[in-house]
Amino acid sequence: MRRRPGIAGLQNAAATRDKFRLVGENVAKVRTDVMQEQLATFRSQLEEFARKHKSDIRKNSVFRQQFHEMCAKVGVDPLASNKGVWAELLGIGDFYYELGVQIVDICIATRSHNGGLIDLLELRKLLCQKRKTDLGSLSSDDCLRAISKLKVLGSGFEVISVGKKKLVRSVPTELNKDHNGILELAQAKGYVTVEQVEKDFSWSTGRAIDALETLLKEGLAMIDDGHRDGKRRYWFPCVTLSSDASGSEAKS
Amino acid sequence: MQRTVDFKLPHFFNYPPYFTLQPVRETREKQVQLWKELILDYCRSQKMYIISLEEDFPLFSNPKIERSLSYEAKEVFLAALVSEGRAEWIDKNHKKCLVLWLRIQDWANYILDFVKENGLEVTTIEDIRSGIETHGTELAGIDRGVLMRALRLLEQKGKAVIFKGSSADDEGVKFSV
Incomplete structure (x- = not known):
């Protein structure tokens, strides 16, 4: 824009700047609105999806893992709180809390035999025995998620890798x-x-x-x-x- | 001696270190506990009453993994049963052990139920041990000493009276049920 001399010119320039700013703000607002709308749609779709496939998520370990990955991508943690909309909707929090309690049970029950260090696969087998399901319905991923939730208790539950194996440690050795x-x-x-x-x-x-x-x-x-x-x-x-x-x- | 097929040996029986006495206290406790349970279960399933430390006993060695218990280990496991009232040394040198897979009190109750069920208010000691009704029950071939102690306990409680039978070597029992 060519600069024009005089007071009128200066006032003009200021007015133009204001107009540009207004237009810019409008565009940004429209964009945010659209984004928010999209997010809301997505969220309701995700909820819809979760509701529809609730039993699959609870029963099928592969499906469960994929659902977790999907949630992680959009920044939703369905396990963050048991009171959250996700947990309530799915009861998926309960799934992991129940699993966590069973893991603690088994680790304590086998401690005198293994010194508080148990092979993850062995743990899974014992869990499946306890839950009366077969090994395929409970993945390592499920166990690891449940164990990571146990950390909150400060109970020293940890997964360590030794060679090819993953071992779950339940004593602070x-x-x-x-x-x-x-x-x-x-x-x-x-x-x-x-x-x-x-x-x-x-x-x-x-x-x-x-x-x-x-x-x-x-x-x-x-x-x-x-x-x-x-x-x-x-x-x-x-x-x-x-x-x-x-x-x-x-x-x- | 041979192992009968219908007894399922536990996993630990195939894990070599369980045949060596463990030096660490907690590990030892677990080991002793498992052996105690195994000895009781096994004797019950095979209806065995006497374990002699100096003779072969099928539980005390596992040819599959080439391990067997030392004399000391056998003594430790049996002594643990003795301290719980589930076994008794029958000689001063602790070489022979009577295993009570049912306690005398439990035997007494078992006999009472057995008598009620079969309507055997008056019977003989030998019939209790090997009569037709006894087949297939825990009482089949019961150790005579154990049976007599259970009957005397019932006698003390006024639930049975032991009397001399017609033949010199048999005694009769009358139950009041």
Whole structure:
């Protein structure tokens, strides 16, 4: 715009600026309105969807996971509060709270056997037994979600990865790198020997025994002096599924 | 001795460390608990009453995983049963153990129910142990000592009277039900 001299010119310019601002504000407002309308539509559609597929969401683990992913994309957390519209609508909060309670139950009941560390797959199997459903109806994802909700209780529930396995920890044991290494090594046969630990990690005998004794004291390991080679074996119930604790190694 | 087919052994029986006494207290407690239950269940299913520490006993070794209990371990598990009143040493050296998979009191009640059901107000000791009515009940082949103690308990309570039978080696019982 060409600048014109004089007072009238200045006033003109100010008026023009005002007009532009008004128009701009209008456009923004219209956009926001449209957006809000779209969001409301989307939300009601999502609610409609959730209502319609409520039983699928509760029953089908794959569907459940996809629903969670969809919610995460639009920034809705259906588990954020049990009083929220989502939870009320779906009872999906109840699903995870119930699952959480069952997980706590199982972790406590098996603690004297496994020292408070349980294989996620084993946990799922026990959960399905308890719920009288088959393994397919309850995914690892469900368990992990329920466990993440348990963290709020400050109860020390945590999922740790050891080698290929995911283990759920229900006692506040601090596992250091040495311990993790041993647990990983034990996954091959269910047990380790001092010799094997020394050789695999090139540790001194003292270091190997130290780590194994700690695991023993924590209730995570059990000793076995019964093999005919006379070497003490340290077994780890947390990496052995109860269903396949057949001791197939014994012959080796 | 052989294991009868209809007894399902628990998972832990196939897990080698359960055959070694565990040094850590909590783990040991769990181990002892599992063995106690297994011994009681097994004896009940096989109707066994006496376990001798010095003889082979099918539960105390598992050839499949090549593990067996040490003498000390057997003694620990049986002693745990003894301390709960579920077993008794029958010799001073603790080499033989009477397993009470039903307590004497429970046996007494069981006998009373059995007698009522079958209308056996007057019977003999031998008939209780091996009569036709006894077939298929817990009483089949009951240890004579255990049976006598249960009957004496009933006698004390005024629910039975033991008397000499016609033959010298058999005694009769009259129940008041």
